[in-house]
Amino acid sequence: MAFKTKTSTLEHPNFQFLSMQVQRKCKLLQNAESRDQAIEDIRKALGDDSVRIDDEELKLHGYSEWSHANIDTLPVAIVYPKSTEEASKITKTCHKYKVPVIGYSGGSSLEGNYSAPHGGISVDFMHMDAIIALHEEDMDVVVQSAVGWVDPNKKLVGTGLFFPVDPSPSAKFGGMVGTNCIGTNAVRYGTMKDWVINLTVVLADGMIIKTRNRPRKSAAGYNLNGIFVGLEGTLCLVTEMTLEVGGHSKGVQSVMLAGVPVAALEFLNEVQMAVLNKGGYTSPIIFEENQLSSSSSQTTDVAVPYSGLATMIEESTRGLKELGLFSSIVGHLGNGNFHEANMYHKSDPVESAAVTAHVKKMIGLALEKDGTSSVG
Structure with a gap:
């Protein structure tokens, strides 16, 4: 004979439903x-x-x-x-x-x-609607989130520069970054992500971070812009941004501002050119035995906004002459970037100390100009 077990009040479905409520x-x-x-x-x-x-x-x-x-x-x-x-x-x-x-x-x-x-x-962000800085010579503008994309273009009239991403007349940069907006000019000029140089963001716990400095190329660190552009309301609040502005149509800036469709804009100093000439332009370069025996090479990777590039290369040239070592400079001027290559004897404490001091000086100068640097 089967006996029914009495259901506990706590296990009764109605009680469980009421408990959940x-x-x-x-x-x-x-x-x-x-x-x-x-x-x-x-x-x-x-x-x-x-x-x-x-x-x-x-x-x-x-x-x-x-x-x-x-x-x-x-x-x-x-x-x-x-x-x-x-x-x-x-x-x-x-x-x-x-x-x-x-x-x-x-x-x-x-x-x-x-x-x-x-x-x-x-x-x-309606009160954060300031155009903080317009760097015409560097082809960039620093804005807060509630600035509309039309506003910088009003200030850029007559400069030959403009910001091309155009989603709607009432769109603000904060939302444009958050959605990685497109606009009618996307076929020629790309989307919002293609024009963001850096962002200032506030994370969920209140931490404030800046993704990078103003050069077109970042020589060190993660591509944080790629994480935050198109975030769709997650991860952070974007409060400020530096945006590239393009030319409709003065060194490096003259070429870029003129809108000349160049594939590359490179720089080689006299030492690098001599090395290429000695090697027959494209032939392998053969150094004498005593040139490289027990030698080391230290390279720098420096990037600064366009307006600071000439000064940086001048300082680099002056510093390398003072070192008196076999050194060269190669630059990718189209993105404000150049490299030093310094050949020295690592076993020589005087040479090592001089190269280290020079490299630290160049890093400091790059950071002063809102740039970036790394050493290899």
Whole structure:
């Protein structure tokens, strides 16, 4: 005879369902408390005028009449930073209380890019709309996230330069980086990723990082631009960027600004040219035995903005003459980059110390000019 086992009250399906409902409500209450505390902390840090929670602002930052991807959920607050440091305070606070963060710049998205599916805080960069610097001779511009792509072009009228990526008249650079936007000129000029030189970003925990300096070529480090361009609202908030501007149509800048379609723009100093001539241009170069016995070679890889390139090469030439060693310079001027090759006797402490001092000086000069350098 089979006996029925009495089901425990705790195991009853109805009780389990009710228990899940209670846990869900408790979690929602806990999330609401954390959210409210985050808003209060941000208000204290940035000021009352930097935080908005009225319904009209919430709808403006979570719903778009242009988009077919609207959702029911809206952000719980809108915060308006005025600097990268304030954006850092926002993300640091939200990280502490586990509150989602949504970046907002132009609001021209058609795909719901600034939607808030989990509520959270919308960070509107409307006050960060400055063109920080325009380096005409270096063919770049430094802007904040809420600058529209049309604005630098107004300042560039008459210079022969322009920024070509054109998604929509109301688009801002913050969103253009976040979506790796295209625009009508993409066939000829590429997409947003092709024009970003560096980014200043705020990570989720509030850490501020700059992806690289201003030269076209980075001689050292990871390609962080490739991680952050097209991030679609993940990883970080982009607050500032340096962008390349092109020529419609003065050294290196003259050629680049004129729009001459060159395949390469190279530089070889007199020592390197003598080496090539001695070797019959393309023939293998044969050095005498005593030239290379117990010798070492140290090479530098320096890149600076165009405007600093001539000065850097002059300093390099002067320094190499003072060394009095067999040294040469080769430059890829089209991206502001050149190399030194220094031949010296590693066993000679005087030569080694002199080469090391010269290389350190060149690295320091490169960094002073917002450049980059590595040594091999």
